[in-house]
Amino acid sequence: xxxxxxxxxxxxxxxxxxxxxxxxxxxxxxxxxxxxxxxxxxxxxxxxxxxxxxxxxxxxxxxxxxxxxxxxxxxxxxxxxxxxxxxxxxxxxxxxxxxxxxxxxxxxxxxxxxxxxxxxxxxxxxxxxxxxxxxxxxxxxx
Amino acid sequence: xxxxxxxxxxxxxxxxxxxxxxxxxxxxxxxxxxxxxxxxxxxxxxxxxxxxxxxxxxxxxxxxxxxxxxxxxxxxxxxxxxxxxxxxxxxxxxxxxxxxxxxxxxxxxxxxxxxxxxxxxxxxxxxxxxxxxxxxxxxxxxxxxxxxxxxxxxxxxxxxxxxxxxxxxxxxxxxxxxxxxxxxxxxxxxxxxxxxxxxxxxxxxxxxxxxxxxxxxxxxxxxxxxxxxxxxxxxxxxxxxxxxxxxxxxxxxxxxxxxxxxxxxxxxxxxxxxxxxxxxxxxxxxxxxxxxxxxxxxxxxxxxxxxxxxxxxxxxxxxxxxxxxxxxxxxxxxxxxxxxxxxxxxxxxxxxxxxxxxxxxxxxxxxxxxxxxxxxxxxxxxxxxxxxxxxxxxxxxxxxxxxxxxxxxxxxxxxxxxxxxxxxxxxxxxxxxxxxxxxxxxxxxxxxxxxxxxxxxxxxxxxxxxxxxxxxxxxxxxxxxxxxxxxxxxxxxxxxxxxxxxxxxxxxxxxxxxxxxxxxxxxxxxxxxxxxxxxxxxxxx
Numbered sequence: 001x002x003x004x005x006x007x008x009x010x011x012x013x014x015x016x017x018x019x020x021x022x023x024x025x026x027x028x029x030x031x032x033x034x035x036x037x038x039x040x041x042x043x044x045x046x047x048x049x050x051x052x053x054x055x056x057x058x059x060x061x062x063x064x065x066x067x068x069x070x071x072x073x074x075x076x077x078x079x080x081x082x083x084x085x086x087x088x089x090x091x092x093x094x095x096x097x098x099x100x101x102x103x104x105x106x107x108x109x110x111x112x113x114x115x116x117x118x119x120x121x122x123x124x125x126x127x128x129x130x131x132x133x134x135x136x137x138x139x140x141x142x
Numbered sequence: 143x144x145x146x147x148x149x150x151x152x153x154x155x156x157x158x159x160x161x162x163x164x165x166x167x168x169x170x171x172x173x174x175x176x177x178x179x180x181x182x183x184x185x186x187x188x189x190x191x192x193x194x195x196x197x198x199x200x201x202x203x204x205x206x207x208x209x210x211x212x213x214x215x216x217x218x219x220x221x222x223x224x225x226x227x228x229x230x231x232x233x234x235x236x237x238x239x240x241x242x243x244x245x246x247x248x249x250x251x252x253x254x255x256x257x258x259x260x261x262x263x264x265x266x267x268x269x270x271x272x273x274x275x276x277x278x279x280x281x282x283x284x285x286x287x288x289x290x291x292x293x294x295x296x297x298x299x300x301x302x303x304x305x306x307x308x309x310x311x312x313x314x315x316x317x318x319x320x321x322x323x324x325x326x327x328x329x330x331x332x333x334x335x336x337x338x339x340x341x342x343x344x345x346x347x348x349x350x351x352x353x354x355x356x357x358x359x360x361x362x363x364x365x366x367x368x369x370x371x372x373x374x375x376x377x378x379x380x381x382x383x384x385x386x387x388x389x390x391x392x393x394x395x396x397x398x399x400x401x402x403x404x405x406x407x408x409x410x411x412x413x414x415x416x417x418x419x420x421x422x423x424x425x426x427x428x429x430x431x432x433x434x435x436x437x438x439x440x441x442x443x444x445x446x447x448x449x450x451x452x453x454x455x456x457x458x459x460x461x462x463x464x465x466x467x468x469x470x471x472x473x474x475x476x477x478x479x480x481x482x483x484x485x486x487x488x489x490x491x492x493x494x495x496x497x498x499x500x501x502x503x504x505x506x507x508x509x510x511x512x513x514x515x516x517x518x519x520x521x522x523x524x525x526x527x528x529x530x531x532x533x534x535x536x537x538x539x540x541x542x543x544x545x546x547x548x549x550x551x552x553x554x555x556x557x558x559x560x561x562x563x564x565x566x567x568x569x570x571x572x573x574x575x576x577x578x579x580x581x582x583x584x585x586x587x588x589x590x591x592x593x594x595x596x597x598x599x600x601x602x603x604x605x606x607x608x609x610x611x612x613x614x615x616x617x618x619x620x621x622x623x624x625x626x627x628x629x630x631x632x633x634x635x636x637x638x639x640x641x642x643x644x645x646x647x648x649x650x651x652x653x654x655x656x657x658x659x660x661x662x663x664x665x666x667x668x669x670x671x672x673x674x675x676x677x678x679x680x681x682x683x
Contacts, residue, residue: 050668
């Protein structure tokens, strides 16, 4: 990738947010007038356990450079173990990404509570920095 | 599904505050030409009564199939708008909210960027709304009667509360008499009445009540069914019987483990409960809080109250030895101060104290970490705190009722979403010590809360089922049982009719979507969050 390409690259990240924690944390970030990159797309799910492995892969196919799943803290999932299931699926998808030659670290799962507006921004920026270093997804691979 | 006539779009600028951060007119223009849009309207405060009136007028008479709202977060007003839709005669679930306030206006300083993103989010919502199947609205009849398991403090209080709410109750208790731990203690801290009087007064209320059945020496042997129509098998000295219940309150309490005493049999050594029962006390008493089991605050509170009471009543000198003082429950911190004011001596040890029991009394030696010196105390009597654990048989009960057990073996985690009295299953509520060790006052509050919630679930004798829910396509289902295994709320059951398929019990489904994500055959869809809708959400401009 040439230097000019790198400058033009604005990463896109899809974040699946549990409506009980991640989504509310994203709202809170708004209330606190914190800002995050415009390439972030927040998708509301009833539980992080709803995030199908397929959705994560489809997000890459649709042009995402990274996928972030925001789940409730351990032992605090409204649906008992939805967050643990999401974590296991992330592990699975990472394996699949590796097989097709994409960096597995493009997918991340983080736990937070509904009051963690700043943490939300932190996790989002963390993944943005990571995918910026990794560069855009080679669309031929998806 | 009928063809969509068009979606009505509302843009709310939140009292005009979004106008400086978003080009609202540009959004309206961008949406106006879309084929799926019937009309686009702007309002300044859609969530206010005037806004909702305008809403009803605009969508009334089924002029549109559904509504999309570009406004604040759906976490705030989704339910408000759904209710308004319903009143206007529209299916309340054909509604999608684009969060143009928290996710656009408030996080992007450049209005052009925020506007572009807002249009994108609204288009995404439009897509989702057009894919939404109307949720069928229906109601099912429910059983009136509530089953209360456990006749201790929590169970008795819950039964009384339910009776007051006019609900028939069946109370089962595995021992031969009601009261539970109340039969073992000699005073209730928060109440002037004695535990015996308290139990008697509660019993009097419910014993001869026409709507209350009390079965002692009876346990639950099997449970089938779901909220509104549980089918329980009760087994005990009166034989076995099957009964139907609308809801269940678990009030099985906790189990008190006596500390292992090396000096078992000695009159100079007792337990905290033993100390409370004593009617005559010597001059110097030592109370030892054994921190090894991680004393819950309820034990700390009990020890402090006992210490103060002994000082008041018998004028004894009381020394309280503890490793850590856990005060994280109502009023215990205050009690700690009061105990000091009333002359209870508090010591903090790190290493377990040594005790020498003689004829004259007990000598305790330990190193106090605050005084930084070796302490030797001579007392006439030493009492060790009990330890508290889950009630015996909790595991089996949880298994039978499909309840989730927490790490410490109680029927509820420290779970912020379901606290205080809900369980992972709809229609089953938890009260008192079965979910965590608790003091009298918290147990009573729990019991009343559980009773109220059980009553609420069954109110009107009907259960409304107009919510998003998971739906199984029996043609795709290969009956692998994955969903039954992974459903956190026990809402899926095998259906052996025809070729066999999993069946989702609508009234018990909490719409989390875990089954939909786990199903290897993709036979399950969650309304409102179907695969199609989720993929529509992921489209990038």
